Amino acid sequence: MEEPMGLKQWLEAPAAGVSAPRQPRLNMLRGAVARITTPLLPDDYLHLANPLWSARELRGRIIEVRKETADSATLVIKPGWGFDFNYQPGQYIGIGVHIDGRWQWRSYSLTSPAVSDSSVHHGRHTKQISIAVKAMPEGFLSSHIVNGVPEGTIVRLAAPQGNFTLPDPPPAKILFLTAGSGITPVISMLRTMHHRGSMPDVVHIHSAPTESDVMFAAELAELHQAHPSFTSHVQLTRSSGKFALSSLDELHPDWRERQTWACGPLDMLDEIERTWKAAGISDRLHLERFEIARSAVTEGGTVTFAKTGRSIVVDGATTLLQAGEQAGVQMPFGCRMGICQTCVAPLTAGIVRDLRSGVERHAGDKVQTCIAAAAGDCTLDL
Secondary structure, eight states, X not given: OOXXXXXXXXXXXXXXXXOOTTOHHHHHHHHHHHHHTSOOOHXXXXXXXXXXXXXXXXXXXXXXXXXXXXXEEEEEEEEOTTOOOOOOTTOEEEEEEEETTEEEEEEEEBOSOOOOHHHHHTTOXXXXXXEEEEOOTTOHHHHHHHHTOOTTOEEEEXXXXXXXXXXXXXXXXXXXXXXXXXGHHHHHHHHHHHHHTOOOEEEEEEEESSGGGOTTHHHHHHHHHHOTTEEEEEEEHHHHOSOOGGGHHHHOTTGGGSEEEEEEOHHHHHHHHHHHHHXXXXXXXEEEESSOOOOOOOOBEEEEETTTTEEEEEOTTSBHHHHHHHTTOOOOOSSSSSSSOTTEEEEEEEEEEETTTOOEEETTOEEETTSEEEEEEEEEOO
């Protein structure tokens, strides 16, 4: 015969670990009583109730991993308490994934349609978001997300931000120029306009090597069929060559009148920027860069993070932001492109170099950790 459980043991036993199928409410109450007698922080109580609740940080649960192409996938995420769903189409979020004992952070464009305040307030929104990730040869986290992250994984989130956004209402005439994973912020814009039933005169020119490399190919075709005002042109570069901007005069002679959003590789964006400048319409061009143009080389060295007491030896191609993340330091970041200033930190010793311009920063300066690398040993006040 089983020995009766004492009151202390009954209170302290975990609610989930004791069989009480006929009294689930009593079991939950008992677990709660036990836990309020333990020395936990307020955030720990929230986590016990729901792993997505936190007073310190934004969290989310991956509820679906959906392949888009052989090397890309969509993650559908259910954010926890505190996430602001009133983001703008085209913005990005930071996502942190726990891998081998460390949090790995990157920023990815939201691909879900933006919603209105009223739809969230009245419960008409699913309260889910999505991002699309393309695995990069040098991208440890992107490869892990595309090929290995399981559904149900709890991730950390950074609030939506970014200025590469579509206004509401949208312009009457729009041109989207994208290539590769540069389509991700634009698909959010297209989904938002489709969701709101307000598709203006939109031309979208997207480039990819082959048909199997086109992200959201079926959806683009469906939007093309559903909206007479939407023109989708997919350029398969391996068979048809690179899309020539000079052909815009023939294909879409009103391109100079359109508000243009462009996102893709650096050389493509540089050419677009020069073309729009030559036409005197730079004010109608909106660019989003997923990578930094590196014109400088630097020596590397030992990077020390004073507040955490951690150090790491890195080469001259590793940014200070990446160095901190590799060392397990929780680094502030935003765009990871040297634009938003979120990652700025004080340099207390040594020299670092801006990878874009080659400009050196010295002790006492504030540096953008996402676009700076060590030029010898250095110390950051982080």
